[in-house]
Amino acid sequence: xxxxxxxxxxxxxxxxxxxxxxxxxxxxxxxxxxxxxxxxxxxxxxxxxxxxxxxxxxxxxxxxxxxxxxxxxxxxxxxxxxxxxxxxxxxxxxxxxxxxxxxxxxxxxxxxxxxxxxxxxxxxxxxxxxxxxxxxxxxxxxxxxxxxxxxxxxxxxxxxxxxxxxxxxxxxxxxxxxxxxxxxxxxxxxxxxxxxxxxxxxxxxxxxxxxxxxxxxxxxxxxxxxxxxxxxxxxxxxxxxxxxxxxxxxxxxxxxxxxxxxxxxxxxxxxxxxxxxxx
Numbered sequence: 001x002x003x004x005x006x007x008x009x010x011x012x013x014x015x016x017x018x019x020x021x022x023x024x025x026x027x028x029x030x031x032x033x034x035x036x037x038x039x040x041x042x043x044x045x046x047x048x049x050x051x052x053x054x055x056x057x058x059x060x061x062x063x064x065x066x067x068x069x070x071x072x073x074x075x076x077x078x079x080x081x082x083x084x085x086x087x088x089x090x091x092x093x094x095x096x097x098x099x100x101x102x103x104x105x106x107x108x109x110x111x112x113x114x115x116x117x118x119x120x121x122x123x124x125x126x127x128x129x130x131x132x133x134x135x136x137x138x139x140x141x142x143x144x145x146x147x148x149x150x151x152x153x154x155x156x157x158x159x160x161x162x163x164x165x166x167x168x169x170x171x172x173x174x175x176x177x178x179x180x181x182x183x184x185x186x187x188x189x190x191x192x193x194x195x196x197x198x199x200x201x202x203x204x205x206x207x208x209x210x211x212x213x214x215x216x217x218x219x220x221x222x223x224x225x226x227x228x229x230x231x232x233x234x235x236x237x238x239x240x241x242x243x244x245x246x247x248x249x250x251x252x253x254x255x256x257x258x259x260x261x262x263x264x265x266x267x268x269x270x271x272x273x274x275x276x277x278x279x
Contacts (some may be wrong), residue, residue, distance in 0.1 A: 026053050052062065080207060081196040091199040092262045098202065107244040121165040122242045128164025130180070132220040133228040137181035141189045149175050175262075179276050188277035197266055198242030205269040 111119070131154040138147035152168040160168045162254065170177045187209050195208025206214065218224050223239075226232040258264030 080194045088199040111245040124167045125164045126239045134181045137186045140186045183216040184210035
């Protein structure tokens with residue numbers, strides 16, 4: 001039987017988790033933020049000073065309101081340690097080139113020659129296939145109703161939906177859960193902090209907590225048990241291309257609107273994960 005590389009990764013991640021995760025329960029002070037965020041902190045301090053003053057003219061009132069809302073927005077930012085910023089930026093640029101030079105052209109070509117009904121069916125199939133991950137983590141989080149809905153949805157789509165290629169369960173609003181559940185979210189529900197930020201090649205942005213969760217979820221992913229490993233990678237690659245065909249343009253829009261795409265991607269990921277955990 002093929003030995004999975006996930007076991008070695010899990011041991012490495014758990015070692016780092018024991019070493020660093022205790023620091024993740026407390027938010028970092030502003031002076032501990034990465035250098036990329038330094039301008040943001042300076043603006044926040046300036047806004048704090050100015051909002052203590054009482055505006056006396058319409059122009060001053062507009063400035064006051066602008067700075068107030070900027071300060072409120074910055075207060076909602078999620079700051080996570082980024083000690084591996086050099087590695088992360090290299091991996092960010094690697095993934096960026098991989099997307100524009102390989103993944104996007106493949107996804108665009110695939111989309112051009114593949115009927116929408118086929119692409120949607122493939123998307124439904126892989127979503128249905130990930131049922132064990134969602135179901136287990138609903139149980140881990142004590143979401144009994146959500147676990148029941150996941151089980152019902154899986155049963156309907158696997159049978160009436162022809163192994164999940166169809167989505168007849170989508171006709172029932174109560175079965176359309178707001179988000180997927182994974183082990184990283186489960187850790188977050190139990191108060192485990194992000195740890196530090198890290199960018200993986202191909203996999204993209206993550207944190208220490210989510211990386212450990214990703215390894216744990218791999219044991220519940222049916223595709224991970226496909227033999228040989230070349231077939232497993234081919235299946236995962238096809239799923240990635242199919243999913244990307246529905247998302248062309250989103251990353252481009254984020255990158256074009258950002259002063260520093262690396263920081264924007266990091267902040268977007270952290271906010272997205274925080275929203276998932278709170279749901």
